[in-house]
Amino acid sequence: MKVYKVIFAKNEIISCTEMISNASLVGLYHYEQNKGQLIYALINAELDQDAYIIATTIIKEVSEHN
Secondary structure: OEEEEEEEEOOEEEEEEEOOOOOOOOOOEEEEEEOOEEEEEEEEEOOHHHHHHHHHHHHHHHHHHO
16 A cells, blocks of 8 residues: 655645655554644555545544634
């Protein structure tokens, strides 16, 4: 499984790229946010399209809790 880094601005996806290093991630994803504003997410996925789908799920998750 690959690790993708997703960058957000105003809770919109602005970048979704595969990390080149041999990064490992426990769980499906990890994200950082500040006061309901997403900063970035690290996502385990096979394809960038899968990472994008998970990122949109994260946006919904954060939006519902704030």
